[in-house]
Structures are given as C-alpha cells and as structure tokens.
Amino acid sequence: MGASQRPLVIVNPASRGGDGARDWPKAAACLSSAIGGFDRRFTEGPGHAATLSEEAARAGRDLVLTFGGDGTISETARGLVASGTRCELGVLPHGTGGDFVRSLAMPTRLADAARSLGTGRTLEIDVGRVTFADGANRLFVNAASFGLSAEVAKRVNQSTKSRSSYAEHTLKA
Numbered sequence: 001m002g003a004s005q006r007p008l009v010i011v012n013p014a015s016r017g018g019d020g021a022r023d024w025p026k027a028a029a030c031l032s033s034a035i036g037g038f039d040r041r042f043t044e045g046p047g048h049a050a051t052l053s054e055e056a057a058r059a060g061r062d063l064v065l066t067f068g069g070d071g072t073i074s075e076t077a078r079g080l081v082a083s084g085t086r087c088e089l090g091v092l093p094h095g096t097g098g099d100f101v102r103s104l105a106m107p108t109r110l111a112d113a114a115r116s117l118g119t120g121r122t123l124e125i126d127v128g129r130v131t132f133a134d135g136a137n138r139l140f141v142n143a144a145s146f147g148l149s150a151e152v153a154k155r156v157n158q159s160t161k162s163r164s165s166y167a168e169h170t171l172k173a
Contacts, residue, residue: 007038007090008056010049010076012068015094020068027067027092030114038065043072053079057087064088065117069095077141081127090117100141 009031013021021042031038043049053064053076064087066076073091080087092113093101104123107113128140 005060005062007035007063007065008052008061009038009040009065009067009092010043010052010056010072011040012043012049012066012072012094014043015068015072016096020094023094024067027094027110027114030111031065031092031117034114034118043068046071047075049075050079050082053077053087053089054083055079057083057085061087063090065090065092067092067094069093070097070100071095073100074140077127078139081139088122092117 009028011020011024013024016023028040041052043052049066049068049072056064057080064076064080066072066089072095073089077089080089091101091106092110093106093108094110095101098108101108101113104125107116125141129137130140131137
C-alpha cells in the first residue's frame with residue numbers, strides 16, 4: 001500500500017472540552033494496534049476537518065478517520081462528499097455528546113472502537129443538506145438542529161469545564 005493510501009486520521013485537539021490533544025497518544029496506540037500504519041493531521045479550527053478530508057480524498061485515500069466529536073465527524077463527512085470521490089469515513093469517538101456513535105450503535109470505548117475499525121463493516125448513511133435564507137448550503141450527517149438544541153450545543157462547546165453536562169446547559173438555556 002502506497003503512502004497516499006494509508007488512512008488519514010483527522011484529530012480534533014479541542015474535542016471533549018480540550019482533552020483531544022492530551023488523549024490522542026492513547027488513541028493512536030489503540031488505532032495502530034488495530035489497523036497498522038496511518039497518517040495524522042490536527043485540526044486548527046472550525047471547518048478545517050472538511051478541508052483536510054476533501055484534500056485527503058482527492059489525493060487518493062480510501063479511508064479517512066476522525067478522532068473527535070459529532071462536529072468533527074460532520075465536517076469530515078462534508079469534505080468527503082465535496083471531494084466527489086469514493087472515500088470511507090471511520091470514527092474513533094472522542095466527543096462530548098456522542099450522538100452519531102450512539103445512533104449507529106458503534107462502540108464507545110476507545111480500544112473497542114479502534115478494533116471495530118480494523119474488523120468492522122461499512123455502512124451507508126444519509127447526508128442531509130440545509131439551505132439557509134441567504135441561499136448558502138451546508139451538508140450534515142447525524143442531525144441538524146436550531147433553537148434550543150443549537151443553543152445548548154453552543155454552550156457545551158464554549159464551556160471551560162471539561163465534559164460539561166448537556167442536561168446542565170439545557171436547564172441554563
């Protein structure tokens with residue numbers, strides 16, 4: 001397998017309240033044991049996962065993995081769709097909420113999730129598109145929300161407390 005065919009892992013260092021960078025070495029060890037070699041890129045801010053995944057797919061990668069939460073997963077999927085290529089998305093969960101992982105009944109423990117990436121099966125999922133009042137479009141996977149749920153997600157993501165409770169922020173909102 002050539003270097004361009006190694007899976008790329010897109011790591012969100014800000015995932016789970018900023019624990020992504022700290023937890024990545026353990027995740028990398030689990031993943032290496034499960035799938036062998038891979039390349040890694042850290043996101044640098046919102047939207048960067050979409051850019052990285054689109055570039056990876058257009059460069060000929062067959063598999064792009066995420067280490068982050070629902071937002072990172074959705075951004076990565078957005079980039080893969082935009083690439084116009086056939087590239088699979090794998091998930092090594094590390095988010096605060098984990099809705100995407102739960103909705104697909106994927107393993108949530110790091111070692112189990114890494115093993116499933118090496119032995120699991122491929123699922124086709126739906127991708128949604130929302131069109132805003134100004135005509136802009138945005139693709140998403142899992143769910144799109146607005147109003148109270150969007151406010152809660154914003155509060156959780158902006159919280160300085162690691163692993164802030166969605167229930168706590170729902171009450172505050």
